[in-house]
Amino acid sequence: MNDRSPVPRSRDDDYTEAMAAVRRDFVRAQTGAELGHTGHYSQDPASLPGNIENFLGVAQVPIGLAGPLLIDGEHAQGEFYVPMATTEGTLVASYNRGMRLLAAAGGVRTTVVDDRMQRAPVFVFDDARAARAFGEWVTEHDDQIRAAAEATTTIGRLVDIEQYAVGPLRYLRCNFTTGDAAGQNMVGRATLAACAWIRSNHPDHPDFVLSGAIDTDKKHSAINAMRGRGKRVVAEAVLPAEVLAEQMRVTPRQLFRVRQYSQAGAFLAGAANNGAHAANGLAALFIATGQDVANIAESHAGIAYSQLLDNGDYYWSITLPALIVATYGGGTGLATQQECLAVLGCTGPGTVGKFAEICAATVLAGEVSLSSAILAGEWVAAHEQFGRNRA
């Protein structure tokens, strides 16, 4: 059974339409599947090294346009049209509806409150005492370790190194800023250089593994939600009662009552996000703009926080503690992806904060839209006034 051929490659020039066609032919020969649509693309294969291997075509993911999304950010200011790549019906319509509500409410305020990307090696010792001494040594040699790390990058800056002790192990969570890049590779390289320096210079020359699994790359975790990974961004808005009533057919009191059910439920369930569905909007934005889509794992975490205000309006916020985004590197430079970033005005240096704010504002639009819909839908469907019971 184990006799099938490896995927064809060209040593000389693998990133060509000719080789892509060879691979599509290979697929047809091996599996019978035709790849006519997959082979239909405008992206130049020659631009793809560093983005894909064994290229044979593209997934065409439909893009819908939502907006305008009114943002009062520090980096994003004004109205934005948001390209969302998805195959899930109603997603764009729902976010669009939320954006309309938010615009009527005066817009979304967005704030990037923290920024750090990490690689977290583990160093291994004979016992906890040696590991603790090592930790002190690392603190004392902070300057040299920083120098070793930063020598590998013109952009990355080592912010600090958190230390975690388990038995004879010492985990170092090395936090970097990474400019407009998401920075996983940048910080991996920098951390490896730091580790190599440490290993050479520490008297024990301790063993290490570059990742001790507390980074936690491509995985949701409590540590990421708590301490941050990528950008920590807040989107918030005050929704006037009359706007909610008119556009969503719900009241702030109803929203706040139901919010308590959701908070209890999310707490009980051990959920990564006690809001509604951040992953939906983020996935659509990530695909459209060339983000690393696997980072939905980390980025979808969130803490929703609301209050019923004294004047009867509704304060609503979503905090994304581990939003991993880029406007440089990865897939951001590819053909359609760069176009979609341009739609958002997020091409060129210094735009990643703007993009992060647009992401968070988009998420908030989805929260208000879906939460209201669930509430109103039930209410209507039930043909009765919601909330008869007191608790």
Place this chain on the structure above:
Amino acid sequence: MNDRSPVPRSRDDDYTEAMAAVRRDFVRAQTGAELGHTGHYSQDPASLPGNIENFLGVAQVPIGLAGPLLIDGEHAQGEFYVPMATTEGTLVASYNRGMRLLAAAGGVRTTVVDDRMQRAPVFVFDDARAARAFGEWVTEHDDQIRAAAEATTTIGRLVDIEQYAVGPLRYLRCNFTTGDAAGQNMVGRATLAACAWIRSNHPDHPDFVLSGAIDTDKKHSAINAMRGRGKRVVAEAVLPAEVLAEQMRVTPRQLFRVRQYSQAGAFLAGAANNGAHAANGLAALFIATGQDVANIAESHAGIAYSQLLDNGDYYWSITLPALIVATYGGGTGLATQQECLAVLGCTGPGTVGKFAEICAATVLAGEVSLSSAILAGEWVAAHEQFGRNRA
């Protein structure tokens, strides 16, 4: 500032290239961004209702081919070539390398061990006693509730209803099987019908909200990892020591030693997955095949489990407790997506188990490849034999 126009739509026929072009022109007028590549696609816009709103073009996501991946599953049998849509360099190469290792080891054994998609409404009462009585009533009326739910669908079947009590609230986690569809909409509709029946027939006519946030849709959660959401799938392999040495330059003893660091780290970090990077392979497969990419949030959860065998070989497994996949519905029928499913032989009825097994096997390939690379890389980089220290 709040003066920009809504996105143009056509009431009569919105799903046309003409309207897509209108929207691209609108974007150019509003933002200055050209959408030449985004407007380049072969998918017929007329096929897109139910998948996208405000369509204006596509994201072209490069697809690379990995494989062959040798699978000994119950649904997937033999060698597969896996189309992976990603913009992250080395991803395809790394999975490909893992697949080669697994083939040399005799292939991956895959098993779907459970299957359930849910919607979890919350019913609200005056006090805990009423909520408890309601719970008993629900159990007693299981047949009627099932009938009400299943009347809305020819495919979905209500497996059971889990109940969770918090104060005066009763959360019902309604578990369904959903055929080849992922089934979120199907179970939402069925659960709404069940709730409506309950509300009408229970003497208290209790209020409910269709989601009490313990579903937990588009969110990782402890409850999903524990109780399952979508398919629970295991991929496992026994890796001979000599194959690991030859292809990965690592030994089972080294892998198992480092595995303990990762397990401690993942436990400390509160990670959703104590393996390496399931999200990477899944995201690439999901985009290529028209899955709901936001479900990476749930699907990337995993429990890696390994043992060093008495004969010196290495047993490696990954359990994906909440893999949400479909071969019908959602984006699976779109042009390139359907082609990629065809490459895997996953078109037509009864193929979702096969696809789930391919996903899990792909993830395992990524685990062995990345974990070995981290280990060998450190080892080589350090120019010394790894593992001098005992702990």
Place this chain on the structure above:
Amino acid sequence: MNDRSPVPRSRDDDYTEAMAAVRRDFVRAQTGAELGHTGHYSQDPASLPGNIENFLGVAQVPIGLAGPLLIDGEHAQGEFYVPMATTEGTLVASYNRGMRLLAAAGGVRTTVVDDRMQRAPVFVFDDARAARAFGEWVTEHDDQIRAAAEATTTIGRLVDIEQYAVGPLRYLRCNFTTGDAAGQNMVGRATLAACAWIRSNHPDHPDFVLSGAIDTDKKHSAINAMRGRGKRVVAEAVLPAEVLAEQMRVTPRQLFRVRQYSQAGAFLAGAANNGAHAANGLAALFIATGQDVANIAESHAGIAYSQLLDNGDYYWSITLPALIVATYGGGTGLATQQECLAVLGCTGPGTVGKFAEICAATVLAGEVSLSSAILAGEWVAAHEQFGRNRA
């Protein structure tokens, strides 16, 4: 250095004051410590087999009396005086204050909503497929397994067996009711009998370990909070605004506003309890009444849930999902412990539900007292009305 003697024991009659004195003398000889107070006790050593080994005296833990605590339970009805054994100043006073408030509010409603104690063995197979088949076999042989388990106990009843699949492992979470006993030993013995029956009768004669660490005995866990361990009990009360103002100098609006900070904080922190300090009241009650104090680990978990009612009053509930208590067995029969149970009317058969309700009501008293104090204290200390800011 390793030359010290083992603790003296008597083969013939170790449970005597004479042997206790021998051991106190031994301690003095070895360490110089006098144990005059420790040797002062009234409990007959002859009654201690099964409760302690190497007995040498007692810890005298001061008991304070709180109450009356007005309870409207199904098992506990009326006013109770609660003996609390603690060394932490203000604890009794604070709970006492909460009880006064609750009495003024009309009392606490308590409900035991679930009851289950478990032991969770893991069975080990060659692969996931065999483990899944085993799971089906277990379901099919439910009657025989139940018979084998229940043959070991006149009280314990097997409620159901939850199954959890990880790779080639199958964890069985065997849920029992255990009468007035906490039941850990009872269910351990019954589960071992069940496992032995399974191992003998299943064609694979699979290996197992009696605990696969998902029980999770003496440990907080998500699975315990979700699925329950011991009693799941709710205590709830409606606090009139005027009572809160008069006795606590806080308003329902303030409490509810601050509640949102706590819910966000507890969610962010990954806390086992999003209320205030259940562990305090429970530890004091547990010590006084001879509970297994180590079960504070599980029992302190909680889900607080509140609503601001339309009439301006405040609904407050605490759900204890894993309250492990007994009125029979363990330390409940010891001298002072039995007296304290008698104070609560919880001696004799069929009293464990009553005791569980008293525990939950006591916890609620502590919640309202401490939460109000934190709020009012800050408010007063700040010499300004709390809550100027909107969020």
Place this chain on the structure above:
Amino acid sequence: MNDRSPVPRSRDDDYTEAMAAVRRDFVRAQTGAELGHTGHYSQDPASLPGNIENFLGVAQVPIGLAGPLLIDGEHAQGEFYVPMATTEGTLVASYNRGMRLLAAAGGVRTTVVDDRMQRAPVFVFDDARAARAFGEWVTEHDDQIRAAAEATTTIGRLVDIEQYAVGPLRYLRCNFTTGDAAGQNMVGRATLAACAWIRSNHPDHPDFVLSGAIDTDKKHSAINAMRGRGKRVVAEAVLPAEVLAEQMRVTPRQLFRVRQYSQAGAFLAGAANNGAHAANGLAALFIATGQDVANIAESHAGIAYSQLLDNGDYYWSITLPALIVATYGGGTGLATQQECLAVLGCTGPGTVGKFAEICAATVLAGEVSLSSAILAGEWVAAHEQFGRNRA
């Protein structure tokens, strides 16, 4: 029904045996319960202010003696006899057995790797931007905040202030060292002073609540396990294969194999501790020595980490990340409690590190004893060699 009397108190001199007798009589009159044993104590009531209110007697908790426990710590050196107050049979015997094994293995190495007690207020702002600016202001005013906090205590020292951002909220986790005291009250007072200083001096005079629920006092939490609360202590030992075989009838290979089941189980279950039963030993030590027993909630968290060494021996460690202990303050000065501390040589200044190490070493003794017993018990009971299956 609500007509029962409040508990009698004396304004002039409440801490007397006379008043204790009055309350015991009151209990008898109200409930019929006799408190003969409870009224039997030697502790002088006059010494109890600050430890208990409404004193009426004591719980007599039996103490058993375990040991000798051989410790190679930095603070604890040599052999110790450990007084354990419990009502659970076999507990002392089991820990004693573990101590014997550890002594045969050369003793336990213990290390306090971190030390911090915290109170975590939350400050509330209009939006996230103001909250972020506040956070920067706090960092800039670190010296003044420290001075304000430390002015309230001669012992407590502010180590650092961690900041956590959620929407418009800023949580400050203020970490202190607290000498030989557990320090919750000390840091509460100091943090209140810091908050008052902040509120007075920050231009916004922001509202705050003294606890925003991320402390997390008397509650297990991910943040405590990760960042520490109280002492973070490691106990570790290398267990020779022959000692394990002789004393426990298990082999390192068996232990390590089973260890993988437990790690997977604990990860799946979301357990606070992936070891066996730290809560048991800690609760017994806490009661005996006057610790705040409610802190079992935090203190029972743990990370077990093991390796099978190249020479066939077994390395075993337990890390307690949130061990809250004292040798000064709280109940440590009471009569029997002080005696038990004296048995351990933990009275007088500068002994808290020693006591923390004894706690951790005791826990490790319990881990090796119970884990071996489960393994051997199953093995023996099954009348077959364990571990036939490979995974």
